[in-house]
Amino acid sequence: MSFVWESLVITIIAFGILYFLLNKYAFGPLFSVMEQRRELVMNQMSEASQTREQAVAYVEEQKQALANARKEAYDIIEQSKQTSSKQADQLMEQAKVEATRIKEDAVRDIASEKNKAVQELRSELGSVSVKIASKLLEKEISNDNAQEELVDQYLKEVGGRP
Known part of the structure; x- marks a missing residue:
């Protein structure tokens, strides 16, 4: 085998x-397409990274919103408990005031009825005393024992002596 320089030069x-x-004509467009493909892949990777970051941020927001909702629910429950406790205290206080008022009204009514009864008893006692005096004068009793028996008899009728 011999080495031919002309073939080598023509081949080169x-x-x-x-x-x-x-x-x-081929490598320029091919490299251009490959560069565009590389840029597309890089953009997609960047977008995927941004989307992942947004998803993580969204998950954190949702966790925070859930924690806030739980806290608000707890606050509402506590406020409801306090409100119901206050209302119960108010109702108890109103009931006490009403009971005191009813008791005072009853005491006034009892005192009024007592005063009426005493007044009636006095008027009745006065009329009985007048009757006794008139009877005593009618009978002209000379004896002190007879007068005392007559007074005792009228007092028994009235309910004053046993």
């Missing part, structure tokens, strides 16, 4: 022309 020139043509 053909390879150079082929490289120049491929570089101008």
Whole structure:
């Protein structure tokens, strides 16, 4: 086998022309497409990273919102307990005031009825005393024992002596 220099030179020139043509017409657009593909992949990765960060932030927001809702619910329950306790205390106080008022009214009514009864008893006692005096004068009893028996008899009728 012999080495032919002309073939080598022609091959090198053909390879150079082929490289120049491929570089101008094939490699440029191919590298351009590959660069666009690389940029697309990089953009998609960046968007995926941003979307992941947004998702993490959204999850954190939801956790915070849930914690706030739980706290608000607890606060509402506590406020309801306090309100119901206050209302119960108010109702108890109103009941006490009403009971005191009813008791005072009853005491007044009892005192009024007592005063009426005493007044009636006095008027009745006065009329009985007048009757006794008139009977005493009618009978003209000379004896002190007879007068005392008559007074005792009238007092028994009235209920004053046993």
